[in-house]
Amino acid sequence: MIFPSSPKTKQKIMQIQWYPGHMCKAGKEIKDILPNVDVIIEVIDARIPFSSQNPLLAELRGNKPCIKVFTKSDLADAGVTAQWQAYLEQEQGIKTLAVSTDHPEKIRQLIELCHKMYPNVSAANKRTQVLIMGIPNVGKSTLINILAERIIAKTGNEPAITKGQQRINIGEDIVLWDTPGMLWPNIENRHSGYRLAITGAIKDTAIDHLDIVMVAAEYLLQHYPDALMERFQLDTLPENEHALLVAIGTHRGCLRTGGAIEMDRVAKxxxxxxxxxxLGKISLETPQMMEQELIEVALIREQKAAKKLLRKQKFVGNKATEGKLEK
Ligand SMILES: Nc1nc2c(ncn2[C@@H]2O[C@H](COP(=O)(O)OP(=O)(O)OP(=O)(O)O)[C@@H](O)[C@H]2O)c(=O)[nH]1
Ligand SMILES: [Mg+2]
Structure with missing residues (x-):
């Protein structure tokens, strides 16, 4: 058997970006309807509650009540999800609910929660306007279909299924606004870009499968080794992500003629x-990891600003010298 050369042990993290035109339009539309919205439901992926939150929402929402719904909690580590819920609910006006399609009755609790968070509606004699927003492929339309108790929004297991806004009257004095999945123009935290890609929020054509799988494998070796051993029937834990993929490739028969492992096939x-x-119930981030990464992001931002300032000072200095020479 031929083992692929140059094993990568510490993956170099690149910046992953996906911001097609319809997302920019969706962002503008959300800003336009926000003044008429009573409650915001931000749908986040229970496996990545940090990376799937829109960083722009905190300033956009002002004082509006907000429910952070963790979807796909059937795929996440329940202990970590509970940690996240407690962490996020520390913020004023935020409630959380962890749901999955296995338990639609829990999803329907959202209706009561909306009424609780916006109780003044009956006095105003109007319907509560609820905006549903979130990253692509997180399960917004699925959630709406369960709340409406009929298939009203198109769903699918790939990002960017919903391309335009849709207003849905679900009865119970509630109007829901389904919106297209949205990312943001600059995913500053590179780790977040990878996690969004791993969980399926970024279109597959915009990513390099092997690159993101190396990062996922490195994380799982560290945090969920037993899950890997069990799923891929390994006798010993491979020493790094490269060795892990080789072991999986060997076990699953991903071999080219001549014996080389087909790494791209293994990645898929x-x-x-x-x-x-x-592979089991797996969470890819914790509140502690988020706090650490936010410090790194702030540091990178400072370094970028310092470099920019230096370039500007050099430019002004050069102009001044040119001016003196001309005289
Ligand atoms: N395992 C699991 N899958 C879910 C859950 N909720 C939704 N899904 C799946 O996630 C995929 C995406 O669901 P959608 O409802 O289309 O997601 P969306 O957020 O509307 O996606 P866009 O419109 O593309 O932004 C579908 O394959 C759903 O079946 C859940 O709780 N658990
Ligand atoms: Mg949708």
Whole structure:
């Protein structure tokens, strides 16, 4: 058997970006309807509650009540989800609810929660306007179909299924606004870009499967080794992500003529099985990781600003010298 050369042990993290035109339009439309919205439901992926939150929402929402709904909680580590819920509810006006399609009755609790968070509606004699927003492929339309108790919004297991806004009257004095999945123009935290790609929020054509799987494999080796051993029937834990993919490739028969491992095929298998929950209930981030990464992001931002200032000072200095020489 030929083992691929140059094993990567510490993956170099690149910036992943996906911001097609319809997302920019959706962002503008959300800003336009926000003044008429009573309650915001931000749908976040229970496996990545930090990376799937829109960083622009905090300033956009002002004092409006907001429910952070963790979807796909059937795929996430329940202990970590509980940590996240407690962490996020520390913020004023925020409530959380962890749901999954396995328990639609829990999703329907959202109706009562909306009424609780916006009780003044009956006095005003109007329907509560509820905006549903969130990253692509997180399960917004699925949630709406369950709340409406009929298939009203198109769903699918890939990002960017919903392309335009839709207003849905679900009875119970509630109007829901379904919106297209949205990311933001600059995913500053590179780790977040990877996690969004791993969980399926970024279109597959915009990512390099092997690159993101290496990062996922590195994380799972550290945090969920037993899940890997069980799923891929390994006798010993491989020492790094490269060795792990080679072991999976060997076990699953991903071999080219001549014996080389087809790493791209292994990456696709890994990703498909992770996303389907076949590796078990896995969370890719914790509040502690988020706090650490926010410090790193702030540091990178400062370094970028310092470099920019230096370039500006050099430019002004050069202009001044040119001016003196001309005289
Ligand atoms: N395992 C699991 N899958 C879910 C859950 N909720 C939704 N899904 C799946 O996630 C995929 C995306 O669902 P959608 O409702 O189309 O997601 P969306 O957020 O409307 O996606 P866009 O419109 O593309 O932004 C579908 O394949 C759903 O079946 C859940 O709780 N658990
Ligand atoms: Mg949708």
């Amino acid at each position: 298998i890994f990703l498909t099985e992770f996303r389907a929950g076949l």
